[in-house]
Amino acid sequence: xxxxxxxxxxxxxxxxxxxxxxxxxxxxxxxxxxxxxxxxxxxxxxxxxxxxxxxxxxxxxxxxxxxxxxxxxxxxxxxxxxxxxxxxxxxxxxxxxxxxxxxxxxxx
Numbered sequence: 001x002x003x004x005x006x007x008x009x010x011x012x013x014x015x016x017x018x019x020x021x022x023x024x025x026x027x028x029x030x031x032x033x034x035x036x037x038x039x040x041x042x043x044x045x046x047x048x049x050x051x052x053x054x055x056x057x058x059x060x061x062x063x064x065x066x067x068x069x070x071x072x073x074x075x076x077x078x079x080x081x082x083x084x085x086x087x088x089x090x091x092x093x094x095x096x097x098x099x100x101x102x103x104x105x106x107x108x
Contacts (some may be wrong), residue, residue: 003031010036070100077106 004010039047053099061067073092078087089102 001026002030005032006030006031007035010034011039072098072100073100074101074103074105077104079108083108 027034039050042050058067062069073089075085075089086104087102092098093102
């Protein structure tokens, strides 16, 4: 869960629009904030500006080690196992079991 005074930014609902296991007592006790939005209804110029600002303001945090991605699973893909490994990753994503990114590492 989030740390004290943390912020949860919600951009999508891949797992559905309802959650039965949210504990709002924890939200209150930790003074958490939730911000929700969608990009679907936004203009292309808004999306372009968002990408530009993300590149300038957020990516450097990853480069400096201040931000770290949450990686659920890394799957190595080579030429022999390519289709099977990609299918495995897609099935995992569709199962909605992951918390974090599923990375495909392609080797030549």
